[in-house]
Amino acid sequence: MNIGEAAAKAGLPAKTIRYYEDIGLVKPGRDTNGYRAFVAADVHKLTFLAHARTLGFSIEDCRDLLALWEDTDRASADVRRIAQDHLARIEAKIVDLQNMRDTLKTLVRDCAGDDRPDCPILQSLGDPHKKTPA
Amino acid sequence: MNIGEAAAKAGLPAKTIRYYEDIGLVKPGRDTNGYRAFVAADVHKLTFLAHARTLGFSIEDCRDLLALWEDTDRASADVRRIAQDHLARIEAKIVDLQNMRDTLKTLVRDCAGDDRPDCPILQSLGDPHKKTPA
């Protein structure tokens, strides 16, 4: 199967798959014409990658997860640790964004949003004595 | 004032300030020795930038906000629009991350995390029929 079909099946752009090969995440064979030749296992791997990336795992996390995935003797604790670390990072990011959102909401709420030049958003951003919000 | 002092006052690394000059966000003067010479207005601008970046505004948003900040005739509605657009992007991101978090939480919860190779996280990530979660 050529890259186009593999891309469609895995739900990834062909360009991304070439990139994944570049960085050693997948190693499809080659036809005599030089085209990449994907087998079912390659597509499965790509699907795995697509899911993991959708969940926000970094490429390096994906590399580790793939290695564990291919190691039938792995301990589930290893996988769990990666997932939990990632979960912690996501939760931290959510808190960060929520703080930003709250600050922004306050600013937007206090801004008349009319033709007058008076704007509490700019005032707040420019205040040198203000503690950096969020 | 040299870049080090400006950096300390604005709460930004000197490298970042040089970068901001590079992309035209600030235009400090120069001493005869070639050192950047920052005046209070420059530091104020940098403080503004630091706050806006902390709130997650993109550099291009910051450029627009700075222009509005310097335009005493601006309409507060212009500022408000930028802030509201940004707020919407942040809220969308929060939802994304919350979905990720929920999926990951489920996976982590279902994973024994022991020495056995059996791992629902890897199973779920590799399942080709599975709808991409989150």
Add this chain to the structure above:
DNA sequence: CATAGGCCTTCCACTCACTGGAAGGTCAAG
């Protein structure tokens, strides 16, 4: 006066995870 160190300067390369595009080869259909 020399030198040490702490600033400052520029420039180049690297990050992350792709994405866009150019230039060119291959293949099946009409």
Add this chain to the structure above:
DNA sequence: CTTGACCTTCCAGTGAGTGGAAGGCCTATG
């Protein structure tokens, strides 16, 4: 034989900096 859809490689750019090298400047001390 040509068209058009594929495929190939390679180069460059994204955002927002960060790290480091090579070298200039300034102040304080011996």
